[in-house]
Amino acid sequence: MFRFENPAFLYLLIIIPVIIVIRFLEMRKRKLKLKKFGDLSLLKQLMPDVSSSRKSLKFWLMIAALALLIVMLARPQMGTKISQEKRKGIEVIISLDISNSMRAEDVVPSRLDKSKMLVENMVDNFTNDKVGLVVFAGDAFIQLPITSDYVSAKMFLQNTDPSLIATQGTDLAGAIELSSKSFTQQDKVGRAILIITDGEDHEGGAIEAAEKARKNGIRVFVLGVGSTKGSPVPDGNGGYMKDNSGQEVISALNEEMCKQVAQAGGGAYIHVDNTSLAQRQLNDELTKLQKGDISSVVYSEYDEQFQAVGILVLILLIIEMLILERKNPFFKKIKLFK
Template sequence: MIKGKSTYNHLVKLLAVSEAIWWSLVLICYVLVPFDSWGVKLLHSEMLGLWLLIPALAALSWIQWRWKARIYEQYSGYGSTRMLWVKFEPVKAFLHYFLLRSTYFFIVLAMAQPVAGSRKVNGSKRVLDLVICLDISNSMNTKDMGGNQSSRLTAAKQAIGELLNQLKGERIAVVIFANDAYTQLPLTMDYGAAKLFVPDIETSMISDQGTNIGRALEVAQDQFKDTESGKAILVITDGEDHEALWKQQLEKLKKKHVELAYLGLGSTKGGLIPNNPYDESEGYKREYGHAVVSKIDKQGLTRMASASGSILVTSDSPFPNIYDIATNYKNAKNKQVMKVEFKVDKNYFYIPATLALLCMICYFFLPIIINPDKS
């Protein structure tokens, strides 16, 4: 049996030398020879900060060794019977620390997830391209929603915002139309951008007034360039289509398997169309000396929906319920399965994890592996 002080001093030196060698090698590997030069990178390099706890483990081991050395010195003259519980083998003590420290070291390295190279993976995803056609004819300024609380255009913007909140993964585009139509927002999955664009839409954006739903459907189809995606169009309007050109587009929509839906806004009682939506004191639209009363054209909307077998939802609420429309778009039958091939990093976390497991096994079986000397 080695005496306490000499044992303690031997262990401290062994600890200092081993740690110096260990961290010198780590420093060389991580700084002087960066992982990038090996084609290796760490997905979560911030996890390496947990290595800073290793000095705390070394400090605890040092405190324990010093305590054992003092106890050993105190009872060294009381015979082997009193010394059984204070046996102090330096090799075993150091290996216990080394294996425990190494286990923790490799676990942290595994958590950092070293990756190198990539591999191809085949998969599939369900995709849907949705184009929202928003009517911005002057009649959409009529305030007959919710008992004259807000305009149809305001309610339409509210409906689009709620729809965006319910969609997940669909690409969306926005087309504005009156007598002509324009793409306001091309297809995107950036719902945040859409939520910024939509509130700024006003009826003054198109000077050529009227309600040409057929033209809106024609412009909307220009967004469907990805043949592998599901296709859908949502028309938000008060239904006063003065052009009746939408029938010409139905056959094209059927050939392209485009699903069509309508959201009709306005009340059956109707309301006046303001000349200036921001200042009603400028009066209302008049024809033949009489104020024009704009009403939702439910018959026209029903006719259009029936002709294409489309969903039709009408509302006179300032917060239209678009649950049925959103549910229909989220339904898997409306989405096409598109095969995709993508690359993923080759993750080698299992190598340090295996080393950690081996160190832990050796830690538990160390008393069997090493037979301590008996004094």
């Protein structure tokens, strides 16, 4: 496995195109100045030892050396030892509703943002567990395959937005079915699907899908986000969504349906509001799941690779020094450069 120990240094690569643009502008300015003296072809005959190709080659060698030097500062490393670790843990697939109704702000800062915060806090308590992310609205797809990489899980979570799925609705059945297929095939591992939704525009089939998951040893938990009284849905442009008659769309939590799905899935229903009670309830429920052996591929040793990059930088600098800007009188008959 390849990685950078200090990837922040790679941001310095942005200076490369800046230098190239400055070089281009400088060459253009120089060419305009030469035109004031006379015809360029005539000036070239008057300066037979001047080689523009040599200067260009020296410039690109320096650019390549600088880019490699920045890569070297980032400390490239290669994983050299792979080990299979067995740890006690559970597997959780988070099935997150990203339909437009999750923009509603009856939960601060919004239903979707509150859900993200809840999941982040949950993942922060994980140690030997695996987590995956499924997002759904009218359709469902895997945003992150099941993994023990919690940093990636939180990164993918933050990138979820209603714009990811064009088909609106709340296809809970499809989300449960896809989540059920996303677990590993290891035995004696506690598995749970964590559905986070407001349950609005339910398309049917969710109870049957939850029952099927329970029969396969997967518990289905439902976190209902929002208020049963309802709230207008922001349209993303500073206003609120309206229906065909021009009335504001009011989205309300379908709590009864959420409870039925959780019961069918052998899990629990948890109401998410503006308090921290849901977080504590969720952590308590997950600790009750059976913990089994989870196998993970771990790169336990990394070798530094900056030495090889450093050698390339040194070679490029030596070549750049050996190339003269003017034509070498000893090699005039060898036309490698114009």
